[in-house]
Structures are given as C-alpha cells and as structure tokens.
Amino acid sequence: xxxxxxxxxxxxxxxxxxxxxxxxxxxxxxxxxxxxxxxxxxxxxxxxxxxxxxxxxxxxxxxxxxxxxxxxxxxxxxxxxxxxxxxxxxxxxxxxxxxxxxxxxxxxxxxxxxxxxxxxxxxxxxxxxxxxxxxxxxxxxxxxxxxxxxxxxxxxxxxxxxxxxxxxxxxxxxxxxxxxxxxxxxxxxxxxxxxxxxxxxxxxxxxxxxxxxxxxxxxxxxxxxxxxxxxxxxxxxxxxxxxxxxxxxxxxxxxxxxxxxxxxxxxxxxxxxxxxxxxxxxxxxxxxxxxxxxxxxxxxxxxxxxxxxxxxxxxxxxxxxxxxxxxxxxxxxxxxxxxxxxxxxxxxxxxxxxxxxxxxxxxxxxxxxxxxxxxxxxxxxxxxxxxxxxxxxxxxxxxxxxxxxxxxxxxxxxxxxxxxxxxxxxxxxxxxxxxxxxxxxxxxxxxxxxxxxxxxxxxxxxxxxxxxxxxxxxxxxxxxxxxxxxxxxxxxxxxxxxxxxxxxxxxxxxxxxxxxxxxxxxxxxxxxxxxxxxxxxxxxxxxxxxxxxxxxxxxxxxxxxxxxxxxxxxxxxxxxxxxxxxxxxxxxxxxxxxxxxxxxxxxxxxxxxxxxxxxxxxxxxxxxxxxxxxxxxxxxxxxxxxxxxxxxxxxxxxxxxxxxxxxxxxxxxxxxxxxxxxxxxxxxxxxxxxxxxxxxxxxxxxxxxxxxxxxxxxxxxxxxxxxxxxxxxxxxxxxxxxxxxxxxxxxxxxxxxxxxxxxxxxxxxxxxxxxxxxxxxxxxxxxxxxxxxxxxxxxxxxxxxxxxxxxxxxxxxxxxxxxxxxxxxxxxxxxxxxxxxxxxxxxxxxxxxxxxxxxxxxxxxxxxxxxxxxxxxx
Amino acid sequence: xxxxxxxxxxxxxxxxxxxxxxxxxxxxxxxxxxxxxxxxxxxxxxxxxxxxxxxxxxxxxxxxxxxxxxxxxxxxxxxxxxxxxxxxxxxxxxxxxxxxxxxxxxxxxxxxxxxxxxxx
Numbered sequence: 003x004x005x006x007x008x009x010x011x012x013x014x015x016x017x018x019x020x021x022x023x024x025x026x027x028x029x030x031x032x033x034x035x036x037x038x039x040x041x042x043x044x045x046x047x048x049x050x051x052x053x054x055x056x057x058x059x060x061x062x063x064x065x066x067x068x069x070x071x072x073x074x075x076x077x078x079x080x081x082x083x084x085x086x087x088x089x090x091x092x093x094x095x096x097x098x099x100x101x102x103x104x105x106x107x108x109x110x111x112x113x114x115x116x117x118x119x120x121x122x123x124x125x126x127x128x129x130x131x132x133x134x135x136x137x138x139x140x141x142x143x144x145x146x147x148x149x150x151x152x153x154x155x156x157x158x159x160x161x162x163x164x165x166x167x168x169x170x171x172x173x174x175x176x177x178x179x180x181x182x183x184x185x186x187x188x189x190x191x192x193x194x195x196x197x198x199x200x201x202x203x204x205x206x207x208x209x210x211x212x213x214x215x216x217x218x219x220x221x222x223x224x225x226x227x228x229x230x231x232x233x234x235x236x237x238x239x240x241x242x243x244x245x246x247x248x249x250x251x252x253x254x255x256x257x258x259x260x261x262x263x264x265x266x267x268x269x270x271x272x273x274x275x276x277x278x279x280x281x282x283x284x285x286x287x288x289x290x291x292x293x294x295x296x297x298x299x300x301x302x303x304x305x306x307x308x309x310x311x312x313x314x315x316x317x318x319x320x321x322x323x324x325x326x327x328x329x330x331x332x333x334x335x336x337x338x339x340x341x342x343x344x345x346x347x348x349x350x351x352x353x354x355x356x357x358x359x360x361x362x363x364x365x366x367x368x369x370x371x372x373x374x375x376x377x378x379x380x381x382x383x384x385x386x387x388x389x390x391x392x393x394x395x396x397x398x399x400x401x402x403x404x405x406x407x408x409x410x411x412x413x414x415x416x417x418x419x420x421x422x423x424x425x426x427x428x429x430x431x432x433x434x435x436x437x438x439x440x441x442x443x444x445x446x447x448x449x450x451x452x453x454x455x456x457x458x459x460x461x462x463x464x465x466x467x468x469x470x471x472x473x474x475x476x477x478x479x480x481x482x483x484x485x486x487x488x489x490x491x492x493x494x495x496x497x498x499x500x501x502x503x504x505x506x507x508x509x510x511x512x513x514x515x516x517x518x519x520x521x522x523x524x525x526x527x528x529x530x531x532x533x534x535x536x537x538x539x540x541x542x543x544x545x546x547x548x549x550x551x552x553x554x555x556x557x558x559x560x561x562x563x564x565x566x567x568x569x570x571x572x573x574x575x576x577x578x579x580x581x582x583x584x585x586x587x588x589x590x591x592x593x594x595x596x597x598x599x600x601x602x603x604x605x606x607x608x609x610x611x612x613x614x615x616x617x618x619x620x621x622x623x624x625x626x627x628x629x630x631x632x633x634x635x636x637x638x639x640x641x642x643x644x645x646x647x648x649x650x651x652x653x654x655x656x657x658x659x660x661x662x663x664x665x666x667x668x669x670x671x672x673x674x675x676x677x678x679x680x681x682x683x684x685x686x687x688x689x690x691x692x693x694x695x696x697x698x699x700x701x702x703x704x705x706x707x708x709x710x711x712x713x714x715x716x717x718x719x720x721x722x723x724x725x726x727x728x729x730x731x732x733x734x735x736x737x738x739x740x741x742x743x744x745x746x747x748x749x750x751x752x753x754x755x756x757x758x759x760x761x762x763x764x765x766x767x768x769x770x771x772x773x774x775x776x777x778x779x780x781x782x783x784x785x786x787x788x789x790x791x792x793x794x795x796x797x798x799x800x801x802x803x804x805x806x807x808x809x810x811x812x813x814x815x816x817x818x819x820x821x822x823x824x825x826x827x828x829x830x831x832x833x834x835x836x837x838x839x840x841x842x843x844x845x846x847x848x849x850x851x852x853x854x855x856x857x858x859x860x861x862x863x864x865x866x867x868x869x870x871x872x873x874x875x876x
Numbered sequence: 877x878x879x880x881x882x883x884x885x886x887x888x889x890x891x892x893x894x895x896x897x898x899x900x901x902x903x904x905x906x907x908x909x910x911x912x913x914x915x916x917x918x919x920x921x922x923x924x925x926x927x928x929x930x931x932x933x934x935x936x937x938x939x940x941x942x943x944x945x946x947x948x949x950x951x952x953x954x955x956x957x958x959x960x961x962x963x964x965x966x967x968x969x970x971x972x973x974x975x976x977x978x979x980x981x982x983x984x985x986x987x988x989x990x991x992x993x994x995x996x
C-alpha cells in the first residue's frame with residue numbers, strides 16, 4: 003500500500019467518522035476493493051461485532067447464508083456505481099437474528115470512479131414480524147366487516163388513489179375525498195400520525211403487511227372516539243399486490259369498556275389482596291375461582307394450587323366440620339352463615355362467613371386464633387374469680403377485673419356499693435368512660451400496669467351519682483400461661499374519708515405546733531417588753547417636758563398593746579382544756595350585752611334576740627364568753643362607720659341531741675371567698691397590722707370544737723357577716739346551774755357586807771354586781787394590801803371575804819395568813835384555778851375553797867353556805 | 877433601805893428593774909446566772925427571780941433562798957401567762973412580765989413599808 007493511498011484512506015476514515023459517528027442507523031463504508039473502511043458505533047451495536055472483528059473476517063456469520071449470495075450481487079452493483087436498497091437477514095454476534103433494510107450508496111471521485119460504498123443498515127425487525135401476522139390481520143378484517151358500523155376503503159397499489167364506501171362518514175362523522183390520492187384524505191392527521199399511517203399503508207402495498215392502527219379522534223362535538231383502522235393487501239392471481247382495502251371502525255365502547263373493566267379488576271384485586279381477611283370465591287362445583295393472598299396464607303396453600311381445585315379435594319377434613327356444614331347450607335339454602343370454630347388440620351381458630359353469590363359462594367375467612375385464646379383465657383380467669391365470689395363480695399374493697407379494652411368482666415359487691423353501679427349493668431362496659439372524669443391519668447396508670455405488671459397508688463374516680471372519691475388502688479396485670487397479658491385485676495379501697503380525717507389531724511397538729519411555737523416566742527417577747535415598759539414608765543415619771551412625756555406614754559401604750567397580743571397568743575397556745583358544766587345560755591347572752599354596753603361604740607346599735615327559754619349548754623363559761631366576745635369584737639371592727647350588731651340565741655332541736663345556737667350578725671364590710679376560706683386559719687387576719695393577732699377565730703374554733711360544737715360563717719362582700727356557734731345542750735342527767743332569777747330564793751343575801759378581792763377589774767366588777775343583785779352589799783379591793791386597808795378602815799364589819807389567790811401585790815396566801823391571824827372568825831372564800839388537792843398553803847378548816855372558773859350561782863351558793871356555816875359556829 | 881437581788885438572765889430586764897428599785901431608795905444587786913445568784917443571796921432581803929433561768933431549776937433556786945437562816949422574800953417573774961407550779965404550791969408572789977412600774981412600786985412598798993425618802 004503506497005503512502006499516498008494510505009493517507010487517502012486515513013482521510014476518508016476521518017471524513018466517515020465526522021459524517022456518520024452519531025448516525026441513528028448502522029453505517030459502514032467499504033473501499034472499492036471490498037475491504038471495510040469504517041463502521042459507526044450504531045452498526046457495532048446492531049451486530050454486536052467490533053470494527054476490528056468485522057475487518058478481520060471473524061464476523062463471517064453476520065450475514066445469513068441464504069442472503070449471502072444476494073448480498074454479493076448487491077455489493078457488486080454498488081461498486082459498479084448503482085444505489086441499491088434491499089432487505090436482508092443477519093445474526094448478531096450473540097446469536098440473535100435481526101432483519102435490516104440495507105441501502106448501498108456508492109461515492110465517486112471526480113473521475114467518476116467509485117472509491118467507497120456507504121452502506122446504511124436500518125433495523126426492520128418489527129415490520130418484518132408484522133408481515134408474518136398478515137393472516138391474523140385478515141381475520142381481524144373479517145371481524146371488522148361483520149361490525150355494524152364501519153367505513154370501508156380501498157387504495158390502488160399502482161396509483162395510490164383512495165376510494166371510500168358510500169356511507170363512509172358513519173364512523174368518522176365526516177367524509178374524506180374519494181378518488182384522490184390517499185395522502186389527501188390524511189391531511190387531517192397530525193404530522194406524526196400522518197407518517198405512521200403512510201408508513202403502514204406503504205408497507206401494506208409493498209409487502210402485504212396488514213394495517214392495524216388505532217387512534218383517538220376528537221370529534222367536532224368534542225367527544226373522544228377510538229377509531230381502529232385495519233387493512234390488508236389484495237393480490238391478483240399472479241400474487242402481485244394490486245390494491246389494499248380496509249375499514250375504519252369505532253371501538254370507543256370496546257376500548258372504554260375494556261379500560262373500565264381493567265380498572266375495576268385492578269381495584270378489586272388490590273382491595274381483596276390487601277384486606278386482612280381471607281376472601282375466596284367458589285363456583286357451584288366448589289371449585290376455587292378466586293383466593294386473595296391473605297386467604298392463601300391462612301390455608302397455607304398458594305393461590306395457584308387453589309385455583310381450579312375443589313374445596314373438598316384440597317381440604318377433605320372440612321367436609322364433616324362445622325365449616326363444611328355451614329358452607330353447604332349457604333350453597334343450598336342461599337343464606338349467609340357464620341361459623342367460629344377450631345380447625346385442627348391447620349391448628350387455628352377461624353371465623354368464616356359464607357355469602358351466596360351467583361350460583362356459587364363467597365367466603366370471608368378470619369384467623370381468630372389469638373383473639374379466641376385471649377377470650378378463653380379471660381373467661382377462665384373471670385370464672386375463677388366468680389368461684390370465689392362469696393369471699394370477694396365480703397370484702398369492703400371494690401374488686402374488679404377488666405380486659406385490655408377496659409371492659410369490666412368482673413365486679414364484686416364492694417364495687418357495687420362503692421360506685422353505685424350494679425354488676426349486671428357495668429359488666430361489659432368500659433371503666434375508662436364510666437369511672438374517670440379525666441381518662442388521661444387512667445391511661446397513664448394502665449400503661450404502667452402493662453409495662454411493669456403492677457401499679458399501686460391513689461386515683462380519683464367518679465361514682466354513678468357523680469361524686470368524686472379518692473381510692474387507694476392496687477392493679478395487677480393478669481397473664482396467661484404463655485405470659486401474654488389478658489386482663490387487669492384491681493382492688494380499690496375508698497380512702498376519701500380517711501384522707502379527710504388525716505387532713506384534719508394534720509391541721510390540728512399544725513395548729514398545735516404553731517401554738518407551741520407561738521407560746522415560746524410570746525414568752526420571750528414578754529421579756530423583751532419588760533424593759534421597754536418599765537423604762538418608759540420610769541422616764542415619764544421624771545419627765546417635765548410635756549411633748550417628751552407624751553412620746554413616753556405612747557411607748558408605754560405600745561408595749562402594753564404588745565403584751566396584750568402576747569397574752570392572746572399564749573392563751574391560744576395554752577390549749578382549750580376547760581370545764582364541762584352546764585352553763586346557763588341566757589346569762590351568757592346577758593354577759594355579752596353587758597360587755598357590749600361597755601365596749602361597743604355608739605355608732606353601732608346592738609340588738610339582742612333570745613328565743614327563750616334557752617337550754618343550758620355544756621361547757622366552760624369563761625371559754626364560751628371568750629369565743630362570743632371575740633366574735634362581737636370582730637363584728638364591731640367590721641363596722642368602722644357604724645351599723646347593727648345582732649346577738650341571737652335559740653334552741654335548735656336535732657337528732658343527735660338538742661343544741662343551742664348563738665349567732666353574731668353584723669352589717670359590716672363582709673368577706674370575699676378567699677377571706678372566708680381562710681378566716682379560721684391561725685395567724686390569718688384582715689385587721690391592720692398590730693390590731694389583730696390572727697388567733698382569735700382559730701382559738702375560737704378549737705374551743706367550740708372542744709365543746710363538741712360547730713362554728714360557721716356566712717358572708718358576702720358588702721353584705722355583712724353572720725357567725726354562728728352551735729353547742730350541744732347539757733344532757734338530761736346533769737342539772738344545769740340554777741338560772742340567776744332563782745338564786746335569791748336559795749342563795750340570796752340579807753344585806754351582808756362582802757369584800758371582793760381580785761386584781762382583775764372586770765372580774766371584781768362582775769362579782770360585785772352579782773352579789774349586789776342577789777341582795778348583798780359589796781366592797782372591792784384590787785389586792786391583799788388594799789383589802790386589809792379596807793377591812794381595818796371599814797366602819798361596818800365585813801361579813802365575808804371572797805379572794806383570788808393570784809394577785810401580784812400581797813397575794814392570797816399572805817392575805818389569808820393575815821386574816822386568819824387578825825380576824826379568825828371572818829369567813830373567807832378563796833378562789834383558785836388550781837385544784838384544791840394541790841394547795842399546801844391553805845388551812846382548810848378556816849377557809850372555803852372555790853375552784854375557778856365558777857359560775858355566779860356557784861359563787862352565790864358558796865357565799866350563802868359559808869355565811870350560814872359561820873353563823874352556826876358563832 | 878432593803879437589798880433586792882434581781883436574778884434574771886436578761887440584762888435589759890435587770891437594768892430597768894435596778895433603776896426602778898433604786899429610784900424607790902433600795903439597793904439592787906444583779907445576778908445573770910445561778911453562780912452569781914447564790915454568791916449574793918446572803919445579802920438579799922428580797923429575791924426577784926425569773927422563772928426560767930438557764931443553769932438551774934426554779935425549785936432549786938427557791939429552796940436555796942428559803943434555806944437561808946433569814947430567808948429573803950421571794951417574787952417569781954415570768955413571761956408565761958400562768959404562774960409556774962412552784963409559785964402556786966408555795967404561795968409565792970408572782971409578777972407576770974412585762975412588769976408594770978406601778979405594780980413593782982406597790983410590791984416594794986408593801987414589803988418594805990417604811991421606805992426611805994424617795995430620791996428626786
């Protein structure tokens with residue numbers, strides 16, 4: 003090979019690449035010698051051979067042996083300068099056959115010499131195979147002919163002229179030009195459809211390949227029609243194709259119907275295969291027509307194994323089972339049957355529902371093994387519980403069992419009592435909905451039981467009548483033999499009352515410790531106040547500057563007020579032990595009114611209302627007065643700009659003994675909810691700082707409670723307050739102290755002169771008034787020293803001395819010594835808060851002892867008796 | 877002139893009592909603890925004792941005072957609302973705190989009826 007030629011070949015090769023590398027068809031070039039110059043990648047792809055293999059002859063099998071001779075003829079013609087197009091069959095390197103249309107294009111140089119043949123190879127596999135279906139297409143054509151609606155046509159093979167049948171517009175709804183080249187009739191087609199149609203027609207004319215093209219037409223009225231065009235070649239006797247003939251026919255309904263059917267089928271298939279139940283269809287001969295996946299799984303047989311076979315041949319054990327019986331009933335009686343049974347061959351519980359369909363039946367199958375086992379186990383446990391019903395019903399606790407859906411399966415007598423639901427009404431119902439105002443907490447606790455197996459704690463539940471009760475709950479998860487949770491067993495104890503009592507106990511304890519604390523502090527505070535008080539008093543005695551003296555007086559007053567408050571705290575801390583004696587309720591009211599006269603400002607009108615005669619009450623007179631005076635003080639404080647204060651007392655009969663009710667009613671500022679709820683708390687006060695200790699009412703509560711009574715309050719802001727103290731009347735067995743009105747008869751005085759010695763002004767005053775109103779004359783002394791002065795200086799002889807033991811200046815002991823020494827015949831009544839047995843100081847024969855606190859009648863009778871005794875001694 | 881022994885652990889209380897006592901022309905001694913109380917007991921015509929002094933029970937202090945050949949008068953002082961039991965049982969005088977100057981003065985005048993001239 004010369005260099006020049008080699009260069010020329012190289013040039014042609016690069017030109018080939020530039021032109022054909024990306025060509026969609028396989029292309030190769032042959033030198034005039036017949037040698038392969040080049041091939042493009044598409045050709046390699048079609049044949050499976052590389053360029054090198056094609057060149058060195060290893061691709062000998064490429065052209066099929068029958069075509070090889072033809073191929074050589076064609077090639078020779080091409081080399082001779084003629085363009086050739088033909089079809090050929092080949093075999094690719096991997097052995098698969100292909101058909102191609104080959105176009106040979108000779109290229110010449112300036113001298114007209116052929117230097118290269120470019121061969122284009124186009125795959126026609128599809129077209130060729132279609133040709134083989136010609137016979138089938140002819141069949142289609144015949145079917146089309148039978149259709150009622152079709153438009154027929156013919157195309158002449160020579161002239162390509164189209165002729166249509168007379169009633170051509172049947173299908174298309176418009177006519178096409180008849181007697182003209184068929185391409186004109188295709189002008190309404192889109193470019194791609196036009197090409198497709200022309201290809202099909204030309205192929206049919208050229209090779210006899212039948213036409214079968216479907217397309218969608220949009221009709222003038224906008225409707226979509228599916229139109230199928232079929233055609234076939236018509237040959238003359240020599241076998242040459244002379245024309246093709248065919249028809250359009252409307253397949254819209256068929257296509258749509260098919261599409262619809264397909265959609266339905268798919269949807270049904272999908273639905274049936276996805277549902278959790280097994281679904282089967284049987285024909286009248288019990289053959290499986292359909293089985294979904296779940297169903298095949300249940301029966302442990304593939305769908306393929308089921309279809310076409312009969313139920314009885316595949317599952318002979320079912321024949322005599324309840325299932326078989328039920329199915330046969332459905333089949334013969336055409337009724338729906340439902341069966342729930344254990345099917346031993348498959349070791350499972352099934353629930354089967356059979357429906358009659360057509361002449362066969364449809365079967366819905368459910369594997370309920372799990373469910374059934376749970377149900378049985380639950381039943382078993384519940385039964386076990388019931389067998390112990392007598393025992394469980396004896397319990398006061400609510401004992402119940404619920405399944406995992408919270409439905410009650412067992413409910414004992416205690417639960418009936420506690421919640422108000424009879425067992426027959428609540429069994430089967432969900433506790434979650436019935437017993438819980440807020441199921442969230444129930445859910446949390448239930449989850450806890452399921453997680454840990456046990457839960458214990460307090461829960462609030464609702465009773466049938468809507469009460470909220472507090473329960474101490476113990477919940478136990480019940481499992482079956484295999485450890486699966488089945489139910490929850492619950493024992494609930496009602497601790498509503500217990501908790502309330504506990505609260506009360508805590509409150510009392512709190513108050514007690516507060517009292518102790520307060521007492522301790524108060525004691526120290528008195529030490530603190532001592533120097534302040536004395537210093538102020540010492541200084542003010544010497545002070546001549548009036549302004550400074552006033553300041554010292556205010557210091558003194560402040561210290562005294564402090565001391566007063568401390569006294570209250572201390573009396574609160576001291577506790578509420580007092581005496582229990584019959585107390586004349588009416589005289590209590592009288593004492594209250596006397597107190598009011600002395601202390602209540604004029605702007606407040608005091609009204610008393612006694613629905614007498616009042617029963618005597620059982621208790622400690624001093625303490626009761628303390629309570630009621632405290633209420634009066636509060637009432638007055640609540641009416642800073644005046645108002646009405648009503649003291650009301652009445653008997654109130656009740657089942658657990660008669661009571662006496664005292665009410666203190668004011669028209670003052672009243673209290674809001676918040677204040678009302680705290681008004682009895684220790685150290686809670688609405689009064690200005692320094693005015694109240696916040697202990698008055700809480701002490702009162704303790705006292706009244708100690709008396710077996712109740713203190714209550716009603717109030718609204720701006721509408722005043724009403725405090726009521728209700729106390730038990732003294733029982734019949736005990737004689738109430740004689741009312742004062744009767745006293746003069748038994749214990750009245752005859753003008754005897756009595757000296758009353760007591761350091762407390764109000765006590766002294768009250769005693770004197772009592773004695774005077776009982777017919778005595780009375781003198782007062784605030785301590786022993788004054789008493790002796792009075793006694794010694796008195797013109798008229800004193801007949802009797804009533805003396806308190808505890809006096810700061812010359813106390814009872816010293817005074818008594820003096821009296822016994824100087825006035826041995828003078829009767830003395832010594833009053834003391836301490837028991838007579840404890841005293842060592844007294845000389846019992848010389849004085850009469852009167853335990854404090856005493857009532858006025860007690861005093862009067864003591865006075866009378868002592869005077870009478872002294873009379874007898876004389 | 878009498879000698880009053882003030883036995884109280886509160887310095888301020890002792891101070892004002894001393895001033896009040898001295899103002900009435902008497903002599904005042906102070907004891908802030910039991911040791912000092914016992915040391916000065918012999919001189920006292922009157923013992924004013926706080927009921928709760930750290931270091932010794934009230935009963936012991938009363939007994940110590942009463943055990944003197946010439947027992948002093950005794951007044952118990954306390955911040956509590958009720959007098960201690962010992963006061964009740966032994967018929968002792970009791971001064972509830974806070975103490976009023978007038979009460980104290982009356983007490984001193986009662987116990988020592990011929991007071992020296994009041995200082996001015």
